[in-house]
Amino acid sequence: xxxxxxxxxxDRPTLTVDRYRPGDRDALYDVCLRxxxxxxDASALYADGDLLGHLYLGAxxxxxxxxxxxxxxxxxxxxxxxxxTASTRDFERRCEESWWPPLRDRYAPPAxxxxxxxxxxxxxxxxxxxxxxxxxxxxxxxxxxDLLPEAQGGGSGRRVLEAVLDAVxxxxxxxxxxxxxxxxxxxxxxxxxxxxxxxxxQPWGLTMGMRLPRR
Numbered sequence: 678x679x680x681x682x683x684x685x686x687x688d689r690p691t692l693t694v695d696r697y698r699p700g701d702r703d704a705l706y707d708v709c710l711r712x713x714x715x716x717x718d719a720s721a722l723y724a725d726g727d728l729l730g731h732l733y734l735g736a737x738x739x740x741x742x743x744x745x746x747x748x749x750x751x752x753x754x755x756x757x758x759x760x761x762t763a764s765t766r767d768f769e770r771r772c773e774e775s776w777w778p779p780l781r782d783r784y785a786p787p788a789x790x791x792x793x794x795x796x797x798x799x800x801x802x803x804x805x806x807x808x809x810x811x812x813x814x815x816x817x818x819x820x821x822x823d824l825l826p827e828a829q830g831g832g833s834g835r836r837v838l839e840a841v842l843d844a845v846x847x848x849x850x851x852x853x854x855x856x857x858x859x860x861x862x863x864x865x866x867x868x869x870x871x872x873x874x875x876x877x878x879q880p881w882g883l884t885m886g887m888r889l890p891r892r
């Protein structure tokens with residue numbers, strides 16, 4: 678679900694790292710959709726273009742807006758973002774209390790034989806994954822980053838990610854984790870360069886964690 682920065686040697690114009698504003702929501706949902714197919718545009722895959730945003734982005738904007746950072750062009754348009762939570766377990770609890778119930782009312786469970794992309798996301802809304810790994814005590818925070826192609830390169834991805842790491846570090850969280858597809862060798866190397874290390878192998882890739890400095 679996450680698209681990743683390109684190496685920092687690009688001649689593209691520098692983008693501005695900014696705090697999230699409520700007016701950014703629709704643009705960020707669009708970024709989420711346009712990077713939702715392993716970093717490629719997923720617009721043609723889903724009948725309901727909001728589902729990816731509901732599942733992977735919206736709760737962070739609603740529940741942890743102070744930790745969200747946005748990459749903006751000079752005209753103010755958002756072309757990338759990084760969102761996070763300082764406590765994964767607390768975030769999951771809050772989602773269960775206030776984020777998922779309205780979506781479950783809006784999206785009925787799909788028919789048993791429906792294996793469409795939309796149906797798979799709706800099932801995840803009704804039965805979201807829960808974190809329980811032993812390493813979560815060391816890396817309780819987590820983040821997601823998605824960048825449109827125009828936001829990849831030139832160091833922009835690194836800057837927006839580091840801004841979020843600083844914001845999460847200010848909460849006192851001792852560590853943070855993220856997920857990355859196993860075939861995305863470039864992204865894995867990028868995160869290793871920032872200080873992330875593999876904490877668990879998943880069927881879809883890796884969970885990587887990094888300790889945060891005490892403030």
